[in-house]
Amino acid sequence: MDLFDSRSASPMLIARQTDPFDDPDYIYELKMDGFRCLSYMDQNAIDLRNKRNMKMLSKFPELKEIFKNVRNRCILDGEVVVLVDGVPDFYRLQKRTLLTDRFKIELEASRYPASYVAFDCIYAGKRELVWEPLVERKNSLSELVIENSRLAVSRYIEEQGMALYQAAEARKLEGVVAKRKNSIYYMGKKSNEWTKFKRMADEDYVVAGYIQKGRHTYSLVIGKYRGEILMYKGHVTSGVTSEAVSMLKVTGRNPFRMLPTENKDAVWVELDHVCTVEYMPNLQNSLRQPVFKGFRDDIFPKEVQMES
Template identity: 35%
Template structure:
């Protein structure tokens, strides 16, 4: 008997690397989905553990096509356009509850399930088996269907693959340890994700000092139509010469916190300034709190 639900395994952020121990596959920009097949029935579970079977009629016939029962696949639901996932189109599928509209959308914007792991086989867990074995079995079980595909991967050459994937407009790359087990709900180094760094023009709204009075980090915000959005602190990229020159300018601009500054997580000891000095910042991603992860100061427009 299959479990009622399984929390999907998660990945950590990483810089691209090469390794014979890892496989590399496209990071699909879609909805994470576990597909349960048991007793001739199919059930779809998303990352939040919700049942989303009703949304995707494309997959209702899978029990007839898969050679076996008591199976759980892990993968991503995408809507493809010119061979690439289009998240905007997927969103149209995600927010519909009317059976008639669901049927119409399944014909106009058909979804594809990109399967990348196998968690249960013949009603028994295979979570402890190494990924290379789960992948081999997955390949044997995937049915002939226009709505299901295996997430293809390469070995060893992670850096070149990442560059190629990003150049083609994909979201990034997943790197997975070939010998790793599947750890439900865990975010560990067995699964890593490579994503291209973003770059934004921001304005300096404050700064922090070290105990010796030198510049420690800048507080930055991104100008938007609704005001300034706080994006956190940045210290990487501040060299000694730039820090000294910048600190002189910042001290001359000290003021109260900008009234239109939105966000949270403002640090203690912040010295606020008039938002007049702009800079360019690169970052890994934007966190759930609206701040840049791993920001680097690329340029200051003095």
């Protein structure tokens, strides 16, 4: 079946993080601190899907008209972002994804409207573009999109990855993505053809429980799966709010086979929340200065696996 009609596309993923580099075979663009989505657009409507292929337009109603700014039927890959003072604000974005009340969503949309920043085009007209080189897909993207305040095309530069990273670091932006110019689009796969340079490293973890350390201070107990077994990976305290903890469902069942003694006061919860933790990169297999960045609902907990 046609890729557009079947809604069966899935995003290509970045396989690794490296130190910044310059290379004439690569292009470089800013890494948006946003929410990855594929957008299916034609002359009548937009269908916005996250990495789990869940419909997301109800969370971002201010994007419902952006289909009017593309010249042909297409599938675009990009990020939904919320800008505050010209800088992506992940907190405001994440808050929106967790809302379910229509009135509250509309209120947030009016106060902090989201935009869609497209960086790739994998389908145009009636043709799949996944086997075309990246630079040709970029050309198709530029020809398709008429930019406005809600829809933009990601800008890129050639060769000078280190300079762009230094500029991103100076503004405390998330980082830079480097992409090989001739890379094809591997749907649903991690590829070394795309890599990222980030100020901070981040990883996803399954939330297994929490420990209350003060009146308004909490630590989340986190883990990763090895096959079907959840392995303990530590705690994160900074950034954890009582609002975040209130979203967890208490079970009272310890999900770990082995657990350090400092977790004796933990409240165990349903293993249905995945969080992103940001930390300072280091050579040890540990989280240095970890910060809770937020929950995400675009991957399943069992997908959060330890590296083999």
